[in-house]
Amino acid sequence: MIVCSNCKHTNLDGAMFCAECGAQLVGRENLITQNITTKQFEDSSKDRPAASDMYQPFDGSDAWGSLHLLDTGQVLPLSVRNEFTMGRISEGQPIMPDIDLSPYQAYAAGVSRLHGVIKRDGNRVIFMDLGSANGTYINGKRLTPNVEQVLNHGDIVALGKLKMQILVRNS
Amino acid sequence: MPFNKQDHYAILGVFRDASQEEIKRAYFEAAQRLHPDKNVAAGETELFLEIQKAYEILSNPKRRNLYDATLPPEIEVNSALKHEILFSRPNLVSLSEPQLVYALLEIGTRAEKDSLPTPPLNICLVLDRSTSMQGDKMDMVKATAIQLLRSLRPEDVLSVIAFSDYAEVIVPAAINMDIKKQEGRIQMMQASGATEIYNGLQAGLKEIRRTLDPSRVNHIILLTDGQTYGDEQACLKLAEEAAAHNVGITGMGIGNDWNDIFLDALAGKTGGSSAYISKPKDIQRLLVDKFNALISTYADDVLLEFKIPEHVKLNYVFRLQPEVGSVEIEIPMHLGPILRDTPLHVLFEFLVSPPALADDTVELLNGALKASITVRPTPVPPIRINLKREVHNNPSMDPPPSRILSALSQLTLYRMQERARAAADQGQYDSASRHLKNLATHLLSQGEHSLAKTALFEADNLERMHAWSAGGTKNIKYNTRALLLAGQKEKTK
Numbered sequence: 001m002i003v004c005s006n007c008k009h010t011n012l013d014g015a016m017f018c019a020e021c022g023a024q025l026v027g028r029e030n031l032i033t034q035n036i037t038t039k040q041f042e043d044s045s046k047d048r049p050a051a052s053d054m055y056q057p058f059d060g061s062d063a064w065g066s067l068h069l070l071d072t073g074q075v076l077p078l079s080v081r082n083e084f085t086m087g088r089i090s091e092g093q094p095i096m097p098d099i100d101l102s103p104y105q106a107y108a109a110g111v112s113r114l115h116g117v118i119k120r121d122g123n124r125v126i127f128m129d130l131g132s133a134n135g136t137y138i139n140g141k142r143l144t145p146n147v148e149q150v151l152n153h154g155d156i157v158a159l160g161k162l163k164m165q166i167l168v169r170n171s
Numbered sequence: 172m173p174f175n176k177q178d179h180y181a182i183l184g185v186f187r188d189a190s191q192e193e194i195k196r197a198y199f200e201a202a203q204r205l206h207p208d209k210n211v212a213a214g215e216t217e218l219f220l221e222i223q224k225a226y227e228i229l230s231n232p233k234r235r236n237l238y239d240a241t242l243p244p245e246i247e248v249n250s251a252l253k254h255e256i257l258f259s260r261p262n263l264v265s266l267s268e269p270q271l272v273y274a275l276l277e278i279g280t281r282a283e284k285d286s287l288p289t290p291p292l293n294i295c296l297v298l299d300r301s302t303s304m305q306g307d308k309m310d311m312v313k314a315t316a317i318q319l320l321r322s323l324r325p326e327d328v329l330s331v332i333a334f335s336d337y338a339e340v341i342v343p344a345a346i347n348m349d350i351k352k353q354e355g356r357i358q359m360m361q362a363s364g365a366t367e368i369y370n371g372l373q374a375g376l377k378e379i380r381r382t383l384d385p386s387r388v389n390h391i392i393l394l395t396d397g398q399t400y401g402d403e404q405a406c407l408k409l410a411e412e413a414a415a416h417n418v419g420i421t422g423m424g425i426g427n428d429w430n431d432i433f434l435d436a437l438a439g440k441t442g443g444s445s446a447y448i449s450k451p452k453d454i455q456r457l458l459v460d461k462f463n464a465l466i467s468t469y470a471d472d473v474l475l476e477f478k479i480p481e482h483v484k485l486n487y488v489f490r491l492q493p494e495v496g497s498v499e500i501e502i503p504m505h506l507g508p509i510l511r512d513t514p515l516h517v518l519f520e521f522l523v524s525p526p527a528l529a530d531d532t533v534e535l536l537n538g539a540l541k542a543s544i545t546v547r548p549t550p551v552p553p554i555r556i557n558l559k560r561e562v563h564n565n566p567s568m569d570p571p572p573s574r575i576l577s578a579l580s581q582l583t584l585y586r587m588q589e590r591a592r593a594a595a596d597q598g599q600y601d602s603a604s605r606h607l608k609n610l611a612t613h614l615l616s617q618g619e620h621s622l623a624k625t626a627l628f629e630a631d632n633l634e635r636m637h638a639w640s641a642g643g644t645k646n647i648k649y650n651t652r653a654l655l656l657a658g659q660k661e662k663t664k
Contacts, residue, residue: 014271017583
């Protein structure tokens with residue numbers, strides 16, 4: 001028996017596509033469950049960089065903030081719009097996130113398809129978890145889903161296991 | 172054409188282990204086709220004599236034994252057709268629950284496509300002229316029929332039947348007719364009356380049989396815009412009769428009021444399929460396309476005779492090309508035509524139950540493919556098809572062949588709309604609507620925005636009004652079919 005990872009329909013062994021939702025069942029990597037222990041978070045808050053050596057991405061662009069991915073060191077600027085949904089794009093998905101994290105191993109890190117939303121409200125930057133499967137942690141503390149949380153410059157946001165530092169431009 | 176003149180089995184088109192019954196049947200079939208009283212083509216009398224000689228030897232057990240002793244070992248090479256079989260996985264797994272396995276059968280021509288002559292046509296257009304055809308539809312049908320008549324080559328035959336409550340021969344089947352006069356007769360067709368498909372089909376078959384010839388492509392094209400009432404079973408019987416005479420049927424439905432399931436079943440009996448014409452202006456394009464496909468026919472209807480062992484079930488058979496459609500599971504199975512430039516691709520889904528796994532190897536299907544090739548008068552030796560898989564303890568980690576994977580991904584979409592329809596027919600509108608939404612999601616991810624929108628629109632209709640919109644089912648069905656065809660074409664390029 002094969003359980004479809006998309007809709008939990010049980011398919012006969014040997015099936016290649018889910019009979020219920022049509023999602024592909026074989027020929028692609030399996031979802032690996034990862035354990036995230038609190039210790040890892042404690043460790044991660046320790047490596048939180050001091051304010052002095054924090055990455056300064058603002059080179060005259062009009063970004064109001066940016067996301068610094070700690071694992072890969074990449075920086076995603078947040079500009080033009082005031083609100084971005086974050087998640088990963090996968091096949092057969094009706095709603096696309098504004099920021100697709102799938103190039104950064106989002107799948108393996110346990111990021112949901114539609115994980116959370118980051119937005120600007122005046123000078124404040126707010127994050128809200130949209131009921132993700134593996135949760136969102138800010139500086140190691142788990143957020144209550146669908147409740148807004150103000151972010152400060154330099155906070156570490158973890159979507160599942162994918163950690164990023166939030167950099168806010170002071171206007 | 173490389174052809175071993177000495178092999179009497181090949182001449183009759185039977186296997187070497189054929190029973191006397193089979194040999195007799197093959198002889199009668201070939202003799203009917205090639206009898207000198209009927210056939211005047213050069214060289215065919217010689218073929219007839221060869222067949223007679225082969226039968227004389229093989230029908231006598233003593234002489235057959237003597238002859239068998241002189242035969243070189245059998246070489247399983249078919250001179251006219253080549254085939255390939257792909258499986259979804261290299262082996263079955265020893266399991267205590269039922270499992271699925273897919274097989275993709277591809278059959279094509281062995282000859283270079285440019286070196287083949289095109290077969291002459293023997294086509295009958297069976298046109299609905301019920302009251303509902305009045306206006307645009309009728310004008311377009313007339314114009315197209317005349318266009319086709321003018322485009323005929325001297326060796327082609329085109330007859331035209333118009334039917335409503337009764338059928339009338341508009342253009343009889345004949346060679347070298349006065350085209351101007353026939354055009355006038357087509358122009359004079361008037362729309363009136365009800366749709367009774369049986370009448371039209373019967374007259375069409377009668378007309379086509381006047382010039383019936385195995386070296387031609389014999390085909391009936393039925394064009395209708397309405398439902399026939401009460402004579403469906405009789406029509407299906409007629410289609411079986413047509414298939415027995417090697418006459419193919421294509422059903423084309425115009426607008427929203429015709430019964431696509433019935434037309435599919437009707438055409439399916441002969442290995443054909445149905446087509447959907449949403450607007451009158453498409454009539455011309457679809458008919459001309461169909462004509463071109465018929466001209467490039469290599470083998471008209473490939474038959475699969477087969478046996479399936481106990482505990483194995485053939486769940487579903489689907490033709491991916493040249494015409495997309497599901498194939499009715501019956502013995503023999505009509506798989507459909509092989510075109511000169513488009514091989515036949517058929518996908519099989521087998522359900523294997525645990526008791527079948529007792530041996531090391533499981534036989535899924537054992538049978539033979541038979542085809543008659545239009546440009547070749549002699550029988551083609553059948554191709555043995557024996558599908559089997561070994562049973563292992565662990566599933567293989569190899570990814571499935573990409574051709575099967577992509578075929579199945581498209582087919583999954585088609586089956587989703589079938590399921591939605593079945594659910595709606597049973598009054599389960601919620602589940603039908605869910606299937607359609609799932610379908611829409613996949614269509615969107617493939618960039619098929621307009622079809623996805625249609626699917627969502629129908630899902631909404633089902634939820635709110637518990638009904639499809641007019642033409643909704645056909646729209647989704649035939650457009651997903653078209654998608655399948657496009658997917659296949661892209662791959663071969």
